Amino acid sequence: QQQVKQSPQSLIVQKGGISIINCAYENTAFDYFPWYQQFPGKGPALLIAIRPDVSEKKEGRFTISFNKSAKQFSLHIMDSQPGDSATYFCAVAFGNEKLTFGTGTRLTIIP
Amino acid sequence: DADVTQTPRNRITKTGKRIMLECSQTKGHDRMYWYRQDPGLGLRLIYYSFDVKDINKGEISDGYSVSRQAQAKFSLSLESAIPNQTALYFCATSDFSGPKHNEQFFGPGTRLTVL
Numbered sequence: 001q002q003q004v005k006q007s008p009q010s011l012i013v014q015k016g017g018i019s020i021i022n023c024a025y026e027n028t029a030f031d032y033f034p035w036y037q038q039f040p041g042k043g044p045a046l047l048i049a050i051r052p053d054v055s056e057k058k059e060g061r062f063t064i065s066f067n068k069s070a071k072q073f074s075l076h077i078m079d080s081q082p083g084d085s086a087t088y089f090c091a092v093a094f095g096n097e098k099l100t101f102g103t104g105t106r107l108t109i110i111p
Numbered sequence: 112d113a114d115v116t117q118t119p120r121n122r123i124t125k126t127g128k129r130i131m132l133e134c135s136q137t138k139g140h141d142r143m144y145w146y147r148q149d150p151g152l153g154l155r156l157i158y159y160s161f162d163v164k165d166i167n168k169g170e171i172s173d174g175y176s177v178s179r180q181a182q183a184k185f186s187l188s189l190e191s192a193i194p195n196q197t198a199l200y201f202c203a204t205s206d207f208s209g210p211k212h213n214e215q216f217f218g219p220g221t222r223l224t225v226l
Contacts, residue, residue, distance in 0.1 A: 032213045043201050043217030093213055103153035
């Protein structure tokens with residue numbers, strides 16, 4: 001059973017627009033929700049993460065919104081730039097255990 | 112980031128051959144992981160190791176084996192490669208404790224093609 005479902009699979013956004021990627025999970029025991037960013041030819045790298053004691057976390061143009069009751073969390077990229085074009089993965093974890101990743105979203109920012 | 116290195120970076124091999132992918136890290140982390148990445152399927156965990164004496168199967172371990180030779184080294188082997196093992200393979204590490212214990216640091220990947 002897939003523990004985390006990510007959508008959309010691909011996304012095209014105009015420069016300056018807002019990019020939104022969503023993830024849904026099943027297990028309410030998860031307590032760590034990160035987003036990873038991967039550029040072509042590189043390994044993924046942590047972008048931003050949230051724990052369930054807050055509903056939102058913002059770092060620069062990147063924001064995670066977390067809805068505990070709906071078991072969903074999303075990544076918002078404000079004022080999207082061509083340099084944000086990458087693949088984004090959400091993930092979930094419980095305690096000190098391993099991460100389980102979503103299927104990824106390929107984001108393309110067009111001029 | 113040279114802290115997690117993978118060799119080789121690219122490999123083309125034939126069906127039935129034995130292949131070893133190697134991972135080394137200088138981050139001093141106890142935990143190491145092997146993933147494969149396929150388009151539309153994301154990152155799937157093959158094996159992971161929480162310390163030198165601990166090896167665990169991930170969600171897709173069939174056809175693969177691993178060896179944790181030291182804290183800094185974790186190798187992935189394909190005993191008899193098959194075409195559907197063609198993929199991008201990543202090694203990752205994480206710390207056991209501390210405020211960033213969940214964060215995983217990835218290597219640059221190995222692109223494996225099995226003909």
